[in-house]
Amino acid sequence: MLHYAMELSELIQVFKKKIVIEDSTLLMVWLYNSVYAIQDRCTHLGASLSKGTIDQDRVTCRSHGASFELSTGNLVEKPHIGPLKMPAKKAKTFPTVIKEGKIYIDL
Ligand code: FES
Numbered sequence: 001m002l003h004y005a006m007e008l009s010e011l012i013q014v015f016k017k018k019i020v021i022e023d024s025t026l027l028m029v030w031l032y033n034s035v036y037a038i039q040d041r042c043t044h045l046g047a048s049l050s051k052g053t054i055d056q057d058r059v060t061c062r063s064h065g066a067s068f069e070l071s072t073g074n075l076v077e078k079p080h081i082g083p084l085k086m087p088a089k090k091a092k093t094f095p096t097v098i099k100e101g102k103i104y105i106d107l
Contacts, residue, residue, distance in 0.1 A: 002097060002104040009101060011035065018050035024107055026094065029054055029070055036070040037094040037105050043068075044079040044088040 003021045011017060011030045018040050019026050025040040027050045038059065040049050047063040054060075058076055060067040066088045067077035073091035080086065095106040 001107060003107055005037070005096070005103040005105045007101060008035070008098055008103050011103065016050065016054060018048065021105060022107060024094075026105065027059065028103070029059070031057070031070065035096045035098065035103055037096050038068065038070055038073055039092045042066055042079075042088070043075070043091050044086065049091070 005019055005021060005028060011028055016027060016029045019028055026037050027040045029036040031054065042049055042061040044064055044066045047061050049059050049061055052059050052061045057071060058067045058069050064079035064081060065077060066075065066079035068091040069076050073093040075088055075090055078085040079088050097104045
């Protein structure tokens with residue numbers, strides 16, 4: 001079911017934004033003329049990915065460096081403390097639809 005998320009013009013201005021729809025907290029990203037929606041909660045220990053960094057096609061959690069591909073949610077860099085790598089799961093991503101300047105998310 002599609003849910004209104006935010007105005008496209010706002011996301012283009014701020015580049016990334018944390019939003020809440022229903023019971024889901026998402027990170028919205030505008031990158032390479034595309035909109036991405038990924039769960040805001042890191043699959044390692046739950047830190048907010050919206051506080052992380054966006055680089056190329058991925059978001060990196062600032063807590064322990066887990067890195068997720070924005071389009072698929074695939075884990076591309078495991079979390080680590082020093083040289084010790086730890087497991088984490090794939091992050092959930094959500095399809096987006098843009099209609100008349102508004103972004104909708106399929107939850
Ligand atoms: S909570 Fe995100 S890498 Fe540990």
